Amino acid sequence: MSDIHHIRWRWLRFMYLYTIFGAGGFGLALLVMPERMKVIFHWPGDEPIALSIVASVYLAFGILSVFGLRDPLKFVPVLLLQLCYKTVWFIGVVTPLLITERFPSYAVLTAFIFATYVVGDLIAIPFWYVFASHKDPER
Secondary structure (H helix, E strand, C coil), X not given: CCCXXXXXXXXHHHHHHHHHHHHHHHXXXXXXXXXXXXXXXXXXXXXXXXXXXXXXXXXXXXHHHHHXXXXXXXXHHHHHHHHHHHHHHHHHHHXXXXXXXXXXXXXXXXXXXXXXXXXXXXXXXXXXXXXXCCCCCCC
């Protein structure tokens, strides 16, 4: 059996709480008051379908993180998915825009917030546990 007493339980719970209030709250706000959120974040354009999909996904992360508070290891994939898509965004979107000097100023706050999730998830996720071989006692 894995040595689970080395898991950073407080970090895991913190990241679930951060996701509940950060991503979940943000997603809910985007669904309830999208125009206000666009003003707050200085987002250009009007694309209600894409924005509502993003809002729904963020709210889903928040809802699933509620379950993560109850069973942190079972819901680690929520944090892992969050870490993956944000890292892909930094590599595939932010980096090319920075290299070509086209990174929009309105995206600085989003990049900063995403970076806090990436760092927090890297600290919280017990990668050694996630990628370890776990034997199912019923098999």
